[in-house]
Amino acid sequence: DISTTLAGVKLPNLLFNASGVCCQTEADLKLMVESESGSLITKSATYEQRDGNPSPRYNPLPGGIGSINSMGLPNEGYEYYLNYAKNYDYSSKKPLFISLSGLSLADNVKMCEAFVAADLPCVLEINYSCPNVPGKPQMGYDFEAMEHSLSVLAPIINKPFGIKLPPYFDIAHFDQAAAVFNKFDNLAFVTCINSVGNGLAIDFETEEALIKPKDGFGGLGGLMILNTALANVNAFHRRLPGKQIIGVGGVVSGKEAFLHVLAGASAVQIGTTLKEEGPAVFARVAKELSDIMIAKGYKTLEDFRGKVKTL
Ligand code: DHB
Numbered sequence: 001d002i003s004t005t006l007a008g009v010k011l012p013n014l015l016f017n018a019s020g021v022c023c024q025t026e027a028d029l030k031l032m033v034e035s036e037s038g039s040l041i042t043k044s045a046t047y048e049q050r051d052g053n054p055s056p057r058y059n060p061l062p063g064g065i066g067s068i069n070s071m072g073l074p075n076e077g078y079e080y081y082l083n084y085a086k087n088y089d090y091s092s093k094k095p096l097f098i099s100l101s102g103l104s105l106a107d108n109v110k111m112c113e114a115f116v117a118a119d120l121p122c123v124l125e126i127n128y129s130c131p132n133v134p135g136k137p138q139m140g141y142d143f144e145a146m147e148h149s150l151s152v153l154a155p156i157i158n159k160p161f162g163i164k165l166p167p168y169f170d171i172a173h174f175d176q177a178a179a180v181f182n183k184f185d186n187l188a189f190v191t192c193i194n195s196v197g198n199g200l201a202i203d204f205e206t207e208e209a210l211i212k213p214k215d216g217f218g219g220l221g222g223l224m225i226l227n228t229a230l231a232n233v234n235a236f237h238r239r240l241p242g243k244q245i246i247g248v249g250g251v252v253s254g255k256e257a258f259l260h261v262l263a264g265a266s267a268v269q270i271g272t273t274l275k276e277e278g279p280a281v282f283a284r285v286a287k288e289l290s291d292i293m294i295a296k297g298y299k300t301l302e303d304f305r306g307k308v309k310t311l
Contacts, residue, residue: 001300002289004038006244006267007123007160007188009095013038014301015257015282018221018248018271019099019125019164020044022279024075026084035279036286039094039267042081044101044127044164047110049077053132053213060276061201061210064252066222067272068201070132070213073101078111085115085122099164101127103136105149112156124157129166131197131219138197140166140177147180150187160188162246167193167228168235178239191246191269192232195219222272226250230263237264237306254288264306 004014016039022028024043032040052074060067075081081098088096098115102108108126115124128140128149139145154161163181168174181187199220201210209216229249237245247265251257257268274281298304 002038002286002293004267004301006039006095006246007162009121009123010093011038011095011267012093013282013286014261014265014267015285016040016097016267016269017274018269019097019127020069020071021271021274029084031279033092033094036283037094037279038282039097041097041099041125041269042084043075044073044099044130045075045078045081045111046073046101046103047078047107049080050074056211057213057218058275059201059210060272061222061224064223066220066224066250067275068199068210068218068220069195070211070218072132072134072213073130078114082114082118085120086118088120088122090121096122097125097162098122099125099127101130103133105152108149108153109156112153116156116158124161125164125191126153126161127164127194129164129194129197131166131195132213134214138166138194140194143176143180146177147183150180150184154184154186157186160186162189162191163187164194165190165192165232165236167196167225167232167249169228171235174232174235174239178236181236181240181243187243189244189246189266190236190240191248192236193225193229193249195221195271196225196228221249223250223252223256226256226259230259233260233265234263234306234308251285254285254290254292257285257289258292258304261301261305262308264308266301266305 053072
């Protein structure tokens with residue numbers, strides 16, 4: 001049994017897409033619905049439609065170690081995702097998550113108000129961690145700005161919601177971020193981590209950057225970020241009693257999904273491996289995780305969630 005409950009909604013299994021992968025258009029989202037995922041989340045929406053950065057803007061890294069991207073928030077504009085959410089079949093057993101990434105607090109307010117007015121059973125994930133829009137620093141690294149934003153948005157949303165976080169690398173930052181998040185009762189989950197921002201990948205033979213935007217700088221994902229992801233999941237699991245963690249980063253098989261749960265994750269999202277393998281990844285990873293649980297004698301995720309042993 002790999003079912004889970006997030007923000008009060010039941011997922012038949014804990015796996016779904018990381019926002020940004022296979023979720024920009026209705027055609028993408030249809031593939032997610034038809035997959036063996038336990039849920040789905042839409043591409044981060046801005047108030048207006050965006051084309052994003054010039055291509056190539058995503059590439060896998062050689063050797064299966066991960067990926068680099070600087071998409072630049074290409075999306076259809078929030079009304080498209082609101083319309084999708086209005087027409088979504090909520091009896092399908094797969095809950096729908098909606099990612100919002102306004103370029104300003106005013107835009108986030110307008111988008112949240114529109115979703116609240118529609119009174120839908122979808123769950124909002126506010127994205128504080130897009131590293132790829134030139135001139136727009138990630139709010140996740142500005143604790144005062146994030147607290148101000150949450151103090152405005154949490155009462156508007158007025159029901160359980162989540163936030164997407166960048167990776168943190170310092171214990172003091174885990175402490176400061178958690179102190180902010182614990183002030184908001186209806187902040188039900190944190191999703192960590194977004195890509196490790198502003199890496200640079202260079203092809204050894206051609207001596208060229210692997211992506212075009214921002215002189216080749218982009219967010220890193222995949223196996224190379226697994227341990228940073230596990231640290232962030234566990235750091236917030238320890239510091240946010242009563243809240244849940246969605247783990248994302250470095251899941252290539254059931255083993256990494258298992259480690260995320262052991263670190264404290266209540267659900268697990270898959271980005272790079274979904275992009276590389278396609279939606280068949282969900283059936284594969286679900287089976288691998290179930291086999292690991294049988295081999296270890298665990299019946300439910302609660303049997304081992306957060307139970308990483310320290311020395
Ligand atoms: C994009 C990347 C992100 O990591 C994110 O959180 C939102 C958008 C992007 O480049 O499109």
